Amino acid sequence: MLLESALPGRWRFRLRGTRRWDRIALMVCAVLALTVGLLSRQDTAQHLWGVTAAGGYFFAALIAARSSVAWARGPAVTAVVGSAVLPLVRLTMINKAQMEVGVVERGARLLLSAGSPYQETPHGVRDFNPYLPGMSLFGIPHALFGDRLWTSARWWLVLGFLVVLFSAGRLIKKRGSKTAGHRAPALWVLWLTACPLVALPLAIGGVDPTVVALLCLGFTFAHLGLAGRAGLVLGAAAALKWTAWPALPVVIAFLAARGGRRHAMNCFVGAAGFSLAAVVPFILIGPQGFLENVVLYPFGLSDTPSTAASPLPGYLIATSFPHGKSITVALLTLAAVTIGISLLWRPPQNVIAATDRLTLGLAIAIILAPASRVGYAIYPILLLAWPRLLLLQSIKPRSPGKKDTDRPLSQRL
Structure with a gap:
């Protein structure tokens, strides 16, 4: 009205x-x-x-x-x-801008000057860099060319999100069904970008849209049976932020259920090789700085409280009860073990089941983490919408039959 x-x-x-x-x-x-x-x-x-x-x-x-x-x-x-x-x-x-922009740009400056994006002994909130090493790449233009309009890390984060998501849409269009009536993938990408939970972090300089866009591209490759490419993309996401890591076992379980151990191993090798190559050198260069910045601080286990402190159950438990942080860590561990058992006992058979399983795990982690924020809801929103709006409308998997089982997974989908 x-x-x-x-x-x-x-x-x-x-x-x-x-x-x-x-x-x-x-x-x-x-x-x-x-x-x-x-x-x-x-x-x-x-x-x-x-x-x-x-x-x-x-x-x-x-x-x-x-x-x-x-x-x-x-x-x-x-x-x-x-x-x-x-x-x-x-x-x-x-x-x-959001504080994340300054964190990414400072990490890039440290990377170029000291060889590591992390301070060994951070004291205040602004000294911490809770992201994995790959995130600092978005701050390289600012570190090299100074404070100019186009060098801000926020522009490169937005560019990364758009390039990855539209690349996934282009892949869907190229491999997709020719059935009349299907909407252009680029149109659905626009509508997803317009969602407030996506548009807000894009505008203020959030880092999560780029990470979740890589997850969507990884699931697209997995849906097409391109296991090695899915692993490389998921490895790239895992080199940016911890929030991408839960996607790895889910996609591997999905590929194992649909295509066998060889596809699962191809994905694992690609993801592990890329992510470890990006992370391990910085662990070896400064193990204490890595532990303080990337492990203790983002998980709310540092003496310095994280700024990601929305009044969610995990934060309330950690701050309201004796040994609250230990309780939340125990709850998160129990949830992770439960999700892991479910992947072994009943692995996802299609891309919707896979993204739903990941969404459930991430939602539990967001709710129970001692340092979390409502803005992380971008992960479940996009992961729920992506396969339903784009993959299943544009790419129609073939039902495997008796004569179909010997064909490669990429041909059976």
């Missing part, structure tokens, strides 16, 4: 016909963005994003109401521009 009353009379009839979820979704996004803006302090990047993005979503809803096609390109582009592009440009111009 709110949207209908705001529209010209000749547009209102469009809202009274068949229910259109794109318009409803855009109005919900506008309300969520405005809520974030109003509840955030006026001097924060979240406030500026919320106020700007709310207008972008509202105008996208108006365009969707005018369109006769659901989930069309026009509203998607408008939503992306209003919720991600405009806030990103404005925040860059006023030099305001």
Whole structure:
């Protein structure tokens, strides 16, 4: 009713016909963005994003109401521009970003000057670098060329997200079904980018969109039976942040169930080789610095409390009960063992089952971790949406039959 009353009379009839979820979704996004803006302090990047993005979503809803096609390109582009592009440009111009941007850029400077992105004895919050070594690569342009508009790590993180996700979409289009009626993968990528949980970290300089985009690409390769490539992509994600590591056993179990041990081993070798080659040298260079920065601090086990401290159950347990951190670690260990047993006992047979299993594990970790934040919800949201919106609509796996079992997995999918 709110949207209908705001529209010209000749547009209102469009809202009274068949229910259109794109318009409803855009109005919900506008309300969520405005809520974030109003509840955030006026001097924060979240406030500026919320106020700007709310207008972008509202105008996208108006365009969707005018369109006769659901989930069309026009509203998607408008939503992306209003919720991600405009806030990103404005925040860059006023030099305001999430703390992660400074962490990545400082890690790159340390990498070039000292050979490691980590301080051996960090003291304050700003001294810590909780990311794995690969993340510092996004700060190299800033370290080399100084503080310029295009050198900010936030731009390179956004570029990494877009390149990876659109590459996955291009792969889907190339390998996909030719059945009429399937939406272009690039269009669904735009709609996923417009989601507030994605647009917000993209605009303010979050690092998680790039990591989860690599996970989506890895699952795409796994769905196609390209096990070695899936392993390399997942290894690249694992070289950026710990949040990517739970995907490795899930994808390996999925490939073993669908294609046999050889496919699982190809994925494992690719992932382990890439990630260990990126991480182990820095463990050897400075083991104490690596332990303090990458293990103790992000898991809430350091003497310095992590800034990732949303009031989720794990944080509340860790701060409210005696030996609370030990309790949360025990709960996380129990959950990890349970998920691991489920992968052995009943491995996922398709890509939706695989992403759902990973989503469950990540959701439990987000809830129970002593240092976590609500923004990590980008992982379950994208991992739930990606196979349903793109993979299964665009790539139709063949049902394996008796004559099909001897063919390579990449041909059977």
